[in-house]
Amino acid sequence: MIKGVVALSALLAVLACGSGNPCGDGCHGQFSITVFAAASLQPPFDTIAARLRALGTTATFNYAGTQVLTAQLTQGAQADVFASADTAHMKTLEDAGLVDGTPQVFAHNKLEIVVAKGNPKGIHGLADLARTGLVVVLADPSVPAGKYAQQALQKAGVTVHPASLELQVTGVLSKVALGEADAGIVYVSDIVTSGKVDGVGIPDDQNVIADYPIASLKSAHQGARIFVNFVLSTDGQTILKAAGFEGV
Amino acid sequence: MRRAKTPAAIGILAALGLLLFLLPLAGLIVRAPWSQAFGELADPTTTTALGLSIFCSLTATGFALLLGIPLAMILARTRGTLRNVLRALTTLPMVLPPVVGGVALLLAFGRRGLVGSLLYQAFGIQIPFTTAAAVMAETFVAMPFLVIAVEAGLLSLDHRYEEAARSLGAGYWRVFTRVTLPLLRPAIFSGAVLCWARALGEFGATITFAGNFPGRTQTVPIAVYLALETKPEAAITLSLILLVVSVAILIGMRDRWLGAL
Known part of the structure; x- marks a missing residue:
């Protein structure tokens, strides 16, 4: 009704x-x-x-x-x-x-790995985010995007040591866009509308649908x-x- | 001499102004989970953020003293347009939105920043996301308070004491450490306390430049912001701690404040 x-x-x-x-x-x-x-x-x-x-x-x-x-x-x-x-x-x-x-x-919305234009660090999946020397930024787990990212990393069995847990997903995006971070996990939509970064897809069995x-x-x-x-x-x-x- | 009676309108407006300050404070106190407050104080997130905040704000104050006193001395000695320009530049962080300050710090000291890119290429050093970045952000935002206070102290200084010491054969550094600094002590003290309080409360520049990570860059204001939704009691308790600290500082400064400005 x-x-x-x-x-x-x-x-x-x-x-x-x-x-x-x-x-x-x-x-x-x-x-x-x-x-x-x-x-x-x-x-x-x-x-x-x-x-x-x-x-x-x-x-x-x-x-x-x-x-x-x-x-x-x-x-x-x-x-x-x-x-x-x-x-x-x-x-x-x-x-x-x-x-x-x-x-x-x-x-x-789905998650995607955000990297600098041209993917200079050669990141191809969530497992790459665990590499040492890579500056990875995530959203804080109290933020939906951060909670989803945590779930995706769990599904992929990857442990990441983030440099920062941003207070909103746009913080992750801007840190990568400014070149301060090598990679982060954001929404597909963030990458589509940013234009300043590239996205690396996350397979459906590891991804989380928001x-x-x-x-x-x-x-x-x-x-x-x-x-x-x-x-x-x-x-x-x-x-x-x-x-x-x-x-x- | 009799002073003119203050019109009621001024009294009413003043009371409204005071309420604007007092009601939020009352809100904090009324809503505070007093029974849980000590439990929250023992929470590792709280203690870590508090410890980091104290460390960063004190270190920032130290740097502000080291760099701010010489800056105030130069400011007090220059005249004319140069002085106006220097003064405007020094006080800029006081009027700049802190987030803008954080962006500016990134553009200067970030991995692709003016200076930061050199550091990164030469030594592989990245400042953002480190405790050093949190200290830098706090120094950037808080140092002007110290510079302004010390400069005011220098301008009202009686230079005859320094001249007397010099005429008795004391060198520059001896006069500076034995005469100038002791005379400036009230101004330096009040400036340092204001600077420290501002550094303790810093949020915008820190989150933008240093990010947020427990134990590394998550200071109390950032922890309050994060806890607000997940653990409101923790947020209120942390806010109360900052409030108590600020009030203690202001009460402690009551006399010195007027003396320096």
Whole structure:
């Protein structure tokens, strides 16, 4: 029942976008909403925001590690939409009674090894990350990307001695992009949108699939659903795929 | 002479300003898990971060003293445009967002940085991700506090004592160590304490330049940030420790503060 309603409203949003009017006949004026989104979502969400702005909805973002956003929200931060890099943190917010309706997974992401352009250190798999003299940076295990990286390394039976446990996945990416680290583990989407680094694939049997759920929050303004529906719409999914995510 | 009565509006605004400081502190104290506080203090993550923070902040203060006092002396002696430029450069880290400072440090001392690339190629030394990087980040951010305080002390110094010592035959270093430094002691002390407190609280430049690894670069502020979600009690306890330290410093400095500035 709820699924049907959501699907219908997603459909309506798509139709509305097509006609250039995001809210149909029932609403007037502009919407302004605040979106708390996992740091890895910045590239596609910025694109989505640009599209929505043209349609009258202004989205302001707070991008950070999912664990930070969760802490901010449970401590009472005001937001309309929460997009998490894992289901565990969304569950924390659901348990805290902050989520409106049922969160929906809107994208998947896989892990990849990030290396400098041209892969100068010749890294071909997770096992190479254990090499001595290699500066490897991971996300902290309290960050979803760090937790996934730990799982992937466990599956591969590899022990890595990281130089740093960054507070968000973008920290890993920038340390490699700046040349301070030789390798790290990030999301495929991070590498696709960065352009300054190369990715080395991780085989499926070692990889971890990250589920990204999105939900509007109890305190949400009217525009929240427009954002969520757009993310789930065909247009939204196309933008996410262009940014390296896997659609749903 | 009777002073004009202060309008109520000023009193109200002042009270609001004070509340802005006090309410977050009250929040920390009210929410503190007092029963668990000692348990958290025994947690290896807490003690490691605390030990590292104390080591890094004291070392940073040491470097700030070593480099900052001469810098303040040069500043106090120059005049005109040069002085303005030097002063602006020295105080830049005070107004720069610390994360920007961290990026700047990476671009200078990182493996591909201006100086860092030479170090890496010649000796294979990489500064980022080491305790040395955490100390450098803290020194970068905190040293201006010392320089400003010492410079103010130098400007208000009565130079007749130094002249008297010189006329009695004392050489430069003898005058410096026996006359100038003792006269500057209050300014150096208050500057060093401010510098140390700033170094202790450093976050942005450290995480950007030195990263985060327990026992190596994970200082208390970074541990607080990480613990906030996984172990809020630990985060609050660590915050309280930093708070107690800061308050102790401010109370201890009450008299010296005014003397130096």
